Amino acid sequence: MIAWGMNFAFMKYLLDQLGVGPFMFLRFLVLPLLGLALLIVVFRHRIAHTWPKRADLPRFLLCALIGHVLHISAVAYGMNLSTAFSSSLVLTCQPLFTLAILAWLGVERLRRQQLVGTVIAFAGIVIFLGDKFTGGFSRAGLGDLTLLVAGASFSAYTVLSRPLVDRYGPLIVLSYTLLFSMPIMLAFTSPFLGELRLASFGPAVWAALFWALVVCSFVGWLLWTWVNSVRGVARSAPFMYLMPPVAGVMAWLTLGETFTWLKIAGAAITMAGVAYAQFGGRPPPREAAQPDSA
Numbered sequence: 001m002i003a004w005g006m007n008f009a010f011m012k013y014l015l016d017q018l019g020v021g022p023f024m025f026l027r028f029l030v031l032p033l034l035g036l037a038l039l040i041v042v043f044r045h046r047i048a049h050t051w052p053k054r055a056d057l058p059r060f061l062l063c064a065l066i067g068h069v070l071h072i073s074a075v076a077y078g079m080n081l082s083t084a085f086s087s088s089l090v091l092t093c094q095p096l097f098t099l100a101i102l103a104w105l106g107v108e109r110l111r112r113q114q115l116v117g118t119v120i121a122f123a124g125i126v127i128f129l130g131d132k133f134t135g136g137f138s139r140a141g142l143g144d145l146t147l148l149v150a151g152a153s154f155s156a157y158t159v160l161s162r163p164l165v166d167r168y169g170p171l172i173v174l175s176y177t178l179l180f181s182m183p184i185m186l187a188f189t190s191p192f193l194g195e196l197r198l199a200s201f202g203p204a205v206w207a208a209l210f211w212a213l214v215v216c217s218f219v220g221w222l223l224w225t226w227v228n229s230v231r232g233v234a235r236s237a238p239f240m241y242l243m244p245p246v247a248g249v250m251a252w253l254t255l256g257e258t259f260t261w262l263k264i265a266g267a268a269i270t271m272a273g274v275a276y277a278q279f280g281g282r283p284p285p286r287e288a289a290q291p292d293s294a
Contacts, residue, residue: 005246007216008084009254010208015080017205021178021192028068028185030213031213035175042171048170052164059164062248063173072238074150081143085257089128090147092270096122097155102165105159113276121241121273126268128244129243130208162228166187170225174218241270 014023043050052060078089096118164173201209227236244267251257259267 001242002246003216003220005088005243005258006250007212007220008079008088008243008247009250010150010212010216011076011079012084012087012206012251014205014212015076017230019044019192019195020080021189022196024073024185025189025192025196027072027213027217028182028189031218032175032178032182033067034214034218035171035178037173038171048177050168051176052168052172052176056164056167060173060176061159063157063161063164063182065184066153066160068177069184071150071153071157074146074153078143078146078150081148083257084251084255085244085248085259085263086144086149088126089244089267089270090144091151091154092125092244093122093148094151094155094158097152098158101155101159112179117276119271119273120276121270124266124269124271126266127269128263158224158228160224165225165229170222170229173225183207197294231272241273244270 018026039050040047075087075091077267078090082090132217161173161177224236248257248259248267252259
C-alpha cells in the first residue's frame, strides 16, 4: 500500500509527460514480456505445465479483461482528469465493492467491524470530496467517476482471481492475464506509438517508469494476489485505505498539491475507519480465508 500510494504522484507525472496513450502502450508492451521472462526463469523446462487448464481459461480471460483492460484503462484516463491525491482517495472505494461482491457471493464471512469500519472510512472520502459535491453531483468530475469504475473493476478482479491464485500461484495468474490482455491493449494504443520519444526521456522519466511499471504494476500486483490468497480478500481489502495519506504526502512534496483542513479531516476519518476495520475484534474464522474455488 505504501508503494501504491507513492505511485499516484509518479503516475500523474508520467501522464503529464507522456500522455495516456503512449504510457498505456509502454505498460502493455513491457509488463507481459516481463511476466513471460520471469515465468521462463522460474519454471525453465516446466514452462508448458504453467499453461492454464481448459476449464480455467475463461476465468483467466475474464480476469485479463476486467483487471487489466478495463481497470488500467479507467485508472489512467481517470487520473489524467483528476489529481493524484483525489485519485487515491476515490480508489479507496475498492474495499466497498470487494465486500459487497463477497457478501453477495457468500465467499467470505464478514465481521461487523469490517463493515462498520468500511462505512466510516467511506464517510471520510465523502468529506474529502465535499467541495466537489456541494455544487451538485455532476461537479464530482468525469475523472473521479471514471476512477469509481476502476475501483469496481479491480475489486471484481481481486475476487475472480482468488481461486486461480490458490491453484496456480500469483506469478502464473499475473503473467498469463497480462499476456491475454496484451493484444487488445496494443491494438488500441498502437496509434500513439508515434508520440513516444524515448531518446528525449530524462532520468526522472525513466525512474518514474521503473517505479510505476516494475515496482507497482508488476511486483505490487504479485504481492497483492499473494496476500489475498493467504489472508483472505475481506481481511486485506481495508489496507487500501492506507494509500491516500501516502499519496497526499507524495503529491505535496513532488507535485505541489495543497489540502484544506476539511480534506485533512476527511483523510483522518478514513484512517480511523481502516484502523477499526482491520484491527477491531477477533480474527476472521478460518473458513473465511478459504473460499470455494469453483
